[in-house]
Amino acid sequence: MxxxxxxxxxxxxxxxxxxxxxxxxRRLSLTNVTEAADGIDALDxxxxxxxxxxxxxxxxxxxxxxxxxxxxxxxxxxxxxxxxMISAASEIDTVARCIELGAEDYLPKPFNPALLTARVKAxxxxxxxxxxxxxxxxxxxxxxxxxxxxxxxMLPTEFPVDPAVIDIDxxxxxxxxxxxxxxxxxxxxxxxxxxxxxxxxxxxxAAALFMARTRSLLRxxxxxxxxxxxxxxxxxxxxxxxxxxxxxxxxxxxxxxLFIGFLDxxxxxxxxxxxxxxxxxxxxxxxxxxxxxxxxxALGVIDGMTFTDHSLAIDVGDSLVxxxxxxxxxxxxxMDSFGTERMLVEVGVAADRxxxxxxxxxxxxxxxxxxxxxxxxxITMLALRRLA
Numbered sequence: 001m002x003x004x005x006x007x008x009x010x011x012x013x014x015x016x017x018x019x020x021x022x023x024x025x026r027r028l029s030l031t032n033v034t035e036a037a038d039g040i041d042a043l044d045x046x047x048x049x050x051x052x053x054x055x056x057x058x059x060x061x062x063x064x065x066x067x068x069x070x071x072x073x074x075x076x077x078x079x080x081x082x083x084x085m086i087s088a089a090s091e092i093d094t095v096a097r098c099i100e101l102g103a104e105d106y107l108p109k110p111f112n113p114a115l116l117t118a119r120v121k122a123x124x125x126x127x128x129x130x131x132x133x134x135x136x137x138x139x140x141x142x143x144x145x146x147x148x149x150x151x152x153x154m155l156p157t158e159f160p161v162d163p164a165v166i167d168i169d170x171x172x173x174x175x176x177x178x179x180x181x182x183x184x185x186x187x188x189x190x191x192x193x194x195x196x197x198x199x200x201x202x203x204x205x206a207a208a209l210f211m212a213r214t215r216s217l218l219r220x221x222x223x224x225x226x227x228x229x230x231x232x233x234x235x236x237x238x239x240x241x242x243x244x245x246x247x248x249x250x251x252x253x254x255x256x257x258l259f260i261g262f263l264d265x266x267x268x269x270x271x272x273x274x275x276x277x278x279x280x281x282x283x284x285x286x287x288x289x290x291x292x293x294x295x296x297x298a299l300g301v302i303d304g305m306t307f308t309d310h311s312l313a314i315d316v317g318d319s320l321v322x323x324x325x326x327x328x329x330x331x332x333x334x335m336d337s338f339g340t341e342r343m344l345v346e347v348g349v350a351a352d353r354x355x356x357x358x359x360x361x362x363x364x365x366x367x368x369x370x371x372x373x374x375x376x377x378x379i380t381m382l383a384l385r386r387l388a
Contacts, residue, residue, distance in 0.1 A: 003128070004029045006053060010033055010055045011041075017109070028117060028120065052128070053083075053084065054081060054082070054084070058098070059091060059094075065085060082123045086109065087106055166384060166386055167355045169359055169383055170183045170185070170359070171363060172378070172379070175326070175377050197258075197259050198257060201298075211256070214256050235272050236306070238260055243305055258298070258299055259274050259277040261280075274296060278324070288345075288347050319384065321382070326375075327381060332369055332371050359383050
């Protein structure tokens with residue numbers, strides 16, 4: 001690491017001390033040195049340019065080293081500008097106070113050349129490493145924000161159905177910058193919609209990439225099946241197809257739970273396959289209930305699996321709700337979960353509202369239950385209400 005470009009500020013009211021320090025620094029190829037005779041001059045210099053290191057005397061007229069540190073702390077300069085205190089043996093208690101305020105280290109008087117070299121180099125290396133890490137973090141945050149935008153672009157915000165017939169809305173909120181949940185709604189043929197919602201095991205970038213792979217396989221597999229076979233696929237056939245493809249080149253057995261439903265828009269008949277996902281919720285005249293079926297495996301673990309189709313009638317006025325486990329599993333500070341029963345109650349409260357409002361109500365209630373507890377899982381909901 002090249003330290004020769006470092007900008008250093010030497011602050012001491014004794015000109016001889018400053019001269020000794022500057023000559024020692026030049027022997028280390030540190031030539032970009034600025035002098036200050038007291039604390040006021042030091043603050044003027046700090047406000048005028050950026051420094052990589054400040055060598056700061058403790059006892060000075062007009063403004064001492066402690067007061068300079070306090071001013072630097074108040075102005076937010078200590079995060080990016082390391083300070084090494086210069087002290088006599090009798091000032092060690094004051095130095096301890098300076099370390100508490102944020103000084104990196106100290107140098108005793110008279111200066112020991114080996115100690116000066118070790119501490120200056122160590123502080124500068126930490127400074128440059130912190131700056132490099134900060135730049136890397138900014139770059140990573142920027143890339144993750146772009147990744148989230150790209151992931152959002154994969155998810156439909158407009159749905160291929162007459163909103164006067166079927167009201168659909170969905171929400172996805174990752175626990176981190178990007179997440180592994182997915183939903184999709186697309187037309188297989190006129191009058192037949194594919195409705196899907198899934199949850200990839202894990203979080204973050206790896207889950208997001210697997211999510212993108214799953215969503216692409218779901219769409220491409222369904223539409224190609226329709227084109228090649230010349231008939232409507234069954235949800236179980238698409239689940240088997242996606243499963244076999246996800247098992248390929250998947251050495252760590254990454255998996256996704258996935259609900260796949262095919263909705264006949266004119267009749268409200270829904271055929272679906274549930275590969276390890278949460279049960280769908282149906283809200284109608286008889287209340288709200290989970291539609292439970294025998295569990296089936298998630299996708300991506302064992303190839304060659306077969307899956308089962310189920311059917312469900314969505315009557316006019318009924319609402320179908322699909323969620324990831326991030327809603328029911330949301331916890332408060334006491335580690336209590338929001339739970340399925342609370343979710344059923346809140347879906348019932350908002351079942352006759354537009355899909356967007358239904359989703360927002362349930363999520364808001366879950367967040368209110370969690371309070372200040374951090375979100376630890378992705379939250380995804382899709383609501384569909386048959387209007388006519």
